[in-house]
Amino acid sequence: MFLYKAIVFLPLIGAIIAGLFGRAIGAKASEYLTTGLMIITAVLSWYVFITVGMGEVEGGPIKVEVLRWIQSGGIDVSWSLRIDTLTSVMLIVVNSVSTLVHLYSIGYMHHDPHRPRFFAYLSLFTFAMLMLITSDNLAQMFFGWEGVGLASYLLIGFWYKKPSANAAAMKAFVVNRVGDFGFILGIASVFVLFGAINFDTIFANAAGFAKEGGAGTDVVLNLFGMQLNKAQALTGACLLLFMGAMGKSAQFLLHTWLPDAMEGPTPVSALIHAATMVTAGVFLVARMSPLFELSPDALTVVTLIGAITAFFAATVGLVQNDIKRVIAYSTCSQLGYMFVALGVGAYGAAIFHLFTHAFFKALLFLCAGSVIHAVDGEQDMRRMGGLRPHIKVTFVMMLIGTLAITGVGIPFTSFGFAGFFSKDVIIEAAYASNSPVAGFAFAMLVIAALFTSFYSWRLMFLTFFNKPRASHEVMHHVHESPQVMLVPLYLLALGAIFAGWYFEGYFYGEEYAEFWKGALFTAEGNDMLTAYHEVPPLVILSPFIAMVTGFVIAWYMYIKSPSTPAVLARQHRVLYQFLLNKWYFDELYDFLFVRSAKALGRFLWKKGDVGVIDNYGPNGIAARVVDVTNRVVRLQSGYLYHYAFAMLIGVAALVTWMMLGSAL
Template identity: 80%
Template sequence: MIYKLIVFLPLVGFLIAGLFGRQIGTKASEFVTCGLMAVVAVLSWVVFFQVALGSQETMSVEVLRWIQSGNIDVFWALRIDTLTSVMFVVVNTVSFLVHVYSVGYMHTDPHRPRFFAYLSLFTFTMLMLITSDNLLQMFFGWEGVGLASYLLIGFWYDRPSANAAAMKAFIVNRVGDFGFMLGIAAVFVMFGSINFETIFANAGTYLPAEGSPEAARVIFDVFGLTLTREGALTAACLLLFMGAMGKSAQFLLHTWLPDAMEGPTPVSALIHAATMVTAGVFLVARMSPLFEQSPDALTVVTIIGAITAFFAATVGLVQNDIKRVIAYSTCSQLGYMFVALGIGAYGAAIFHLFTHAFFKALLFLCAGSVIHAVDGEQDMRKMGGLRKHIPVTFWMMTIGTLALTGVGIPFTPIGFAGFFSKDVIIEASYASHSAVSGFAFTLLVIAALFTSFYSWRLAFLTFFGKERASHEVMHHVHESPNVMLIPLYVLAIGAVLAGVIFQGMFYGDAYEGFWKGALFTSEHNELLHEFHHVPFLVVLSPFIAMLIGFVTAWYFYIKSPETPKKLAAAQPGLYQFLLNKWYFDELYDFLFVRSAKALGRFFWQKVDVGTIDHFGPNGVAARVVDTANRVVRLQTGYLYHYAFTMLLGVAALITWMMLGSSV
């Protein structure tokens, strides 16, 4: 019963606030949705202690029989294991805090019942995704999350930029979702089922012995492309990963994430920092028994993750919108998680997902507090000197920055959350036996340096230096109300303690006892032990990178504020390249958007209007009108015209009768 309450109480909140929000009023809508989420958050921690930290094994809770057609026999069931319980904590804790924060942040918005309804709808669909017991159920939650994100990003629908961002997120994710659907179909063809238990039970024995006749047998022949069992398995994993790339904003399908900042700041914290964007990470982790059988697919996952971490970090170096910097930071950190998945360090990937939820939601909500204080301004160049005016927000954001940049003391259990979760991924990438481990390790260390730089750049531009806002804005700067600050305190506790408390469980000595088979675990997988014995400099590398980034940012924006301007002027090409996000938006606009619009115009003007309408309904109508006009001309109103017509008719009739009788 407790599991059904966790999943369906947010749905109840959505229905009450969405259908009856106007009748019960704004305050009641806020109270209902926040109250239900408080219950769900508490129950999620109860489940975490029972399942992850207790002795409860994996279980399936049936809700109803969903689809029974041919070989497809699908129940709507809730899969409860350690991975689910971890995601319960992440999704519901952050969602509850965002609900509470939104009471203060959105207090002047006239459409608050609709906003809180959307928040609860998003939470429900995300819970459907993480509790799925089969791929179809996961796809249902997957698409539901996409719909909810579309509604939340475009919440301020009277803003063209918000509408454009919502459509962009929805369309780009359709590209990934197309791959996800094909992946589900491929898995069904290979295993005859889309239920996780069946897939996982047969994944380990699906590939035949190397060199056997069965290994060379073609099982797929699609448009002339022949695939053996091994090739089909790799193709299925890559198609599933394509879906993960879209939802988790990985390189090439990342362009929607920064623009999604057009939604209200609580939306950014909920969807694009802690929950929705981690759905792709969850998918690969959940399907780890399948991915583990395809080294080639894992190599692709590692490469894409490493490139994403590096790419997003480079773009974050020069962005000026406070939310956009944090958005690219999210994109970069997701790259870290995928590297961990690609090298087989599944526990480390989920650990970073877990800690990242706390400090990234903290950073976004702090950014919202800053924006709230400076009357909606988001350009960091127009801020400065705010730490004396909003000291609580300053210290909370400092904690989030310390966690994100991975501040801690190497070789000791002292450090913020990111120090444990991010650094272990870097060490694991070095220790990995993957063919691209060196490539991944190098890009991750560089990304750590850039992360430190842009994070402290944000802090220094926003809170230090001289005040650059107008006198009128500075006169009204004020600290946020407690309803917005209390969620920051809770998230700050997670950003400080989550790493040191849970590190041993997620990837340390207690790994197998903690996960209980929820993630792939092999007796021959030595990675968990090897990364504890990497060289001294490897362990220090993220710490050194963090220090270099911090010192450089301090010099650029505290010691010598003119240096960044001189550097940008000296390297205008590189600066514009990074400022314009590697020109991906322009490239995609040229390759896809313009061509799609041109194709649409062609079909509209030439095919639809010029051909179908011209010769179809419009043509028929025109001929009818033309004929009617000609007939109308015969109706002159003169008697002698009608008499002459009658005479012609009589003459024609007599002629016909004479000719007929003669024959």
């Protein structure tokens, strides 16, 4: 039991020591301490994955109670660690990538004077994510959920003297609060429906709910003024939970924070985008899969949002010029694939893509950091080019990441990079599903695959090929990164190459049930699993065709005829500006929410506070008192005859009052 507690709390210990005592022990000690603890955590996580995920564990998930937590009314929950196959998969994803990011950061952040604080934030982020994925109840998950939100705010705004970094951190924090509002309402709705927030109790009651049919006209939940029966209430609860997932995983409409998160240091981008925060939403829906399975309408919404996100983010990635933003929109698009898989019931495929994506996306981000490191902080690909001979190792590593994300492989064989196995099967699952939006989702994913191939190879060609477009001074100082930054790339490249081939059978293949052991919802007869292999050959070939088409177009536009992109941008200026400005979502939200909120605040300030409250409230009363006292002060002239006159008037008034009183 100590093993599981060590995995969770070692990063917290590192964060506390580096954060509180970093100045005393020094930057080097902070780096080595936090990284060393993360290495131990990663090794232990792989051991847990081998013994729990790959091994024979019976009797349900392992529970490790840390302490008694909440006992209030009908809520009685312990702070417990839930260890099952899903948790073990997430443990190796989070801790492996986090460890490599820690190691990489030793070289990347070498000149930063605030390294202890940076490494403390990284470890704190990791701890919060570990609390989320090991949670045994929704309250504990919400604690980790908010923890990664806080840590992301700290990391994105790490360079706090940079206004754009502060703005991006605040944006991420605010947008996630929107999703978190839905999440906490979803938790409350689940409690009302099932009388518990413990996963075991929820899933057991959900099974009974399914046997009852979930029908009936009895009102069981009043949500936003709507009287909902069982089936409607369950759909509402699932949609609210999914709203939380949309915020954390940057799905369409709540995606705007993710590209701006690039303002943080590059290792932060790799950690947030590859293994931690953005995968939290996917993990939530997967963990709650027994609940979502009872609401086909909620699953349809999940599929629809995922498909739109995959397409939308891919279109924006086509024209971005910042190397990190291209990869950021790629993350957004790939998360859309995962949610489509969840929406069509292919839970194993969704987690498999999360698993492989962590390796090749972290690889791409860290390679981008190596490129930025080589060209003295430049991030605009238009001012790069010709870097291949100068940073050969980075080029090869980024090439492997590109081959993985574009899904390069040979159809109908077991030869291919990681994305070939995990992404392509999602496209097949979308086609084979019975979802009302299956056709739409399939089309969106295939188009997104073509766009993914195009913008990924566009990034490679603009960065590494053709003549250098950087200044002579910059090119003169271009150099390969140190080994402390390259070793993480080697390890991630192994995952990008072999993770798909080796684990395919476990995550969604013939060993699905034995591997997951009930950690994910498993339909009787495994209909979704058999459907993977019963689609037409053209469907299986479609992602391969899209991948090749995207590569050929990118090669023609950026190698064969480099003048073509500028010509097309001029010819289709409106479309180009539309994509370059990210469908104008930032401008739309600025108009609808930011400016309107400012206008309302200005109105309440000028008219309400100043015009009404100040004029007729405390300030108004104070002003009247001042007026009266000013008038009284004028009576204090200092002349004796003025006082005598006032006394005579007083005596006259008193006599008059007495005469009137006696007459009455």
